[in-house]
Each structure stands twice: as C-alpha cells, then as structure tokens.
Amino acid sequence: MTSLRLYGRYVAVSLRSQMQYPGAFIATSIGAFAATVVDFVALWALFARFRQIEGWRFHEIALFYGVVSVAFAIADTLTRGFDIFGPQFVKTGDFDRLLVRPRTTVLQLLGYEFRATRIGRLAQGMVAWAVGMQLASVDWGWSAWATLLFAVAGGVALFSGILILQATLAFWTVESLEIANTLTYGGIEAAQYPLDIYVRWFRNFLTFVVPLGCVTYFPVAAALGRAERTGVPEWLLSLTPVSGFLFLAASLWVWGFGVRHYTSTGS
C-alpha cells in the first residue's frame, strides 16, 4: 500500500512541476491534439472516396480508432520513464541510483514523469470514440460499455508492455532504439482497421505475438454487434483483452532479466 501512496506522491510532484509553466503545458497539449488530427484527416479522406472498407463503415472504424488511441494515450502518460530510459538512465549511468533505493525500479520509472500533456491525444481519441458510438445504431448497454472499458485496460497494459520491452533493449544497446515505434504508432495505424482486412500472417501476428487485435478488433467488434465478422465465438471476444495483461506480465519478466544483466556505463 505504501507503494501506491508513494506513486501518488510522484504523480503529484510531476503535475506540480509541469504546471509551473502553464503556457508551455497548454501549447504542448494542443500540439499533441493537432498532431493526431492528421490521422483523422486520413480516415475522412479515405471514406469520402471509398465509402466503406470491406463492409465496415466510417463510424465503426472511428470506434476502433478511438479505443486504441485512448489506450495508447493513457499508456504514454504513465510510462514516460521507460520511453526515454536509454538516453536518460543507461547512457548517463543514472540507473545506478535507482538500484540503490529501497523501491522497485518499475515503480520509480513509472513515477519518473506523469506526462499530462498527452491529454491532447486522449481528447482526440475520445472525440473519435464519441463520434463512433453516436453514429452506430447500437444500444449501448452496460455490457457493451464494460467490454469497451476492459479493452482499454488491456490496451494500456499492452502498450506499457511494448514500452517496457523497448526500455529493456537499452540495457544492451544503450541508445534507445525507436524500433518500438513500429509497434506503438504503427500499432495504432494497423489496429484502427478491422483485422479481417489483413493477410493471414499479419492477422496472426497482431493476435498471437503482439496482441493489438485482442485489445481493439475482437472486443470492439463484439460491442458493435458484429461478432460474426471475427469467426470467434462471442463469449470469447469480450475476454480477449486479457492477453494485454499477459503481454505486460511477460514484458516485466524480461525487464527483470535485463536488470539482472545490467552493467553500469560508469559515467
């Protein structure tokens, strides 16, 4: 319990320091919002031209996009410490200091920064989500809501896992490799469309290796009442976000392995 209290303190301190420059905070948040608007321009243009994508309509894609964006925005807010782990901790040798403190490295890195400016991306995801829900002729009961929120929770876990894996790589490469961007930003791009439009190997990759489909496609299709498109029994669809948590658990295990093999750069 003390860990949770400590984390709360970390967040409070981080927020207070970010609010020292309110102008910069607002400008960066608006910038984050504007940068993601480009994604939406692409969606709009493609649907203006083609009307539908293999039987899926605009509002359905908007909901896919909203769910995956909200999940990524939350994960990105929480895991800033892992995101810049290579240059900020390994290269400088600052990770040594984390190791001598009587708290876990994961907690300290989560507390490194609560990146509130990501509210821009979050807001954009929520707009898309609202548009998707509004235009769909579905009765949004509690079970649909529960499915969507569980999908977001699984998505946050999955994206956090990806960023932790990226940080773990830095134990060996020192520099941060931006290869994880293919899975985070590239993942949003891929997961905003239903998995059934992709070729089989890519579909399997997004289901079994990096289960982005399990935190968007399967649960959202269930919530939209389009379970028939997935070829998976309906009861299973709402449970698939569990794989996001499994991915996170695996990432944390790999992280522990990396920490044990850490040698300080000595700088």
Next chain:
Amino acid sequence: MNTALRPYQAVFRARFSLLMQYRAAALAGFGTQCWWGAIKIMVLAAFFRGAGATPMTLRQAIDYIWLAQALLTLLPWSVDPDVARMVRSGDVGYDRLRPLDTYGFWYARAVARRTATPLLRAIPMVLTAGLLLPLLGLSEWALSPPAGWNAALLFAVSLVLVVALAAAVSTLMEIITVAALSERGVNMIMGGVVIVFSGNLIPLPLLPDWLQPFLQLQPFAGLLDTPLRIYSGLFSGSDAVIALGRQALWVMVLAAIGRAAMARVMARLQAQGG
C-alpha cells in the same frame, strides 16, 4: 569550375559525408518504412476491393506508397536539429561572419541533408519493393517499373526539382526558426502540413475530386506528388511538362521569399551572449 561556387560545394560535401555516417539509423529507419508501407498498402488494397471507378488504379496506388516511403526523408517536415541548436546557443551569429552569402550557405547545407539521408533510405527501399518482393512471389504487392522511358526520364528531372524545392522549404523553415528563436512551433505546424499536402499521408489523387485543382496549385505537391504521378503515368505529355514547370516556379518563388526573409531577420539578429 567556377571559383565563386567552390565554398558552397565544400559545405555540401562536408555535410553530405557527415550525414552518410548514420548507417545504423538508416537501417532502423528502413525497417520502419517497410513496415509502414506494408500496413498502408494492405489498408488501401482493402479499400479498393469493392470500390467503383477510382482516379488511380490499385497498382498505381501501391507504386505511390512504396515511392513515398522511399523518399520519406526528402520531405522537409522538421528543422535540421543542428540548426535549431545553433539558434538556441547563438552560434548562428558565426554564419554571418563567413565571407559567403548566408542564404546560399544554408541552402547548400539543406541540399546535402535532402540528398544524403534519402539516398541511404531510398536505394534499399526500391530494391526491396521492386526486386525482392517479386522474387518472393509477391509481385502483386511490389513496386512496378515506371510507365515508360519518357516517364522515367521526366521522373528523374522531377526528382531533381524535388530536392531543390525541399531545400528551399527547409531553408525558409530555418529562417522562421531564427526569427522565433525556437524550432518547436515550426515543426508542429509544418509536420502535419507537409505530410498531408505532399501526398505522403494519402496519395493526393485519392483525395476528394473538388479539392484537386487546389492540391495541384499548392507548393507541397511538388515535394512528392508530382514525381510520383509522372512515374505511374497519371501525368504524361504536356501535363507532365506543366507539372514540372509548376515545381520550378515554386522553387524560384520560395527561394526569393527565403532570401528576402533572411535579409530582414538577419538585420535584426541579436546575439544574447552568455
């Protein structure tokens, strides 16, 4: 060789060989671009299935995506980080002390940036999309050859103009950075504008028909869309020549604006000391 040009050639050569050092980054970038290209093509192919008449075929759209990925680093979507650092530290003042035309100096540096990195990225990308994919039996998804010998020739001319235009836009962005003292605002705005209006985000021919006249007149089409339309035969004959003319015109207009803006900004330049 004209001796007046020699210093600018030296700037270009020094910068070019510096940028050629980043091979590991190029490899990582190459992987990323293949991945993005593949996702974009799969999504577009799904949109094309079941579509009626389209302004370009799927074949042309696939070529467009691969070439857009190959030429990604040609796009002037962010200020050279080295220039941004110089502006912050005040080192930008040194450039005023050189016995050179500052605009020419900066332009040469920008040309180097818009040739070295793209060369490292484009060659493996074109080889992979154009040769490796057909060998793997994926010709359906591969980059196909240009629409003909004429198209190939005009495409090459257009690429030269792309470099000239990209360097003019880059230099203008750097001058704005000097005036604003920070590159963040410029990057934030230009990133989105360039991605959308060059055709990198979505091939411009697929945007709504009522927008097409405007899309052809704006300068950013000349950064990507023009050569790619020529490559796949969407522009041919006099259309292609007119498009090349538009590219050249924008190079001249933006260079003239850049030169005038630089004179104004540099006249007011204050070194903060420290």
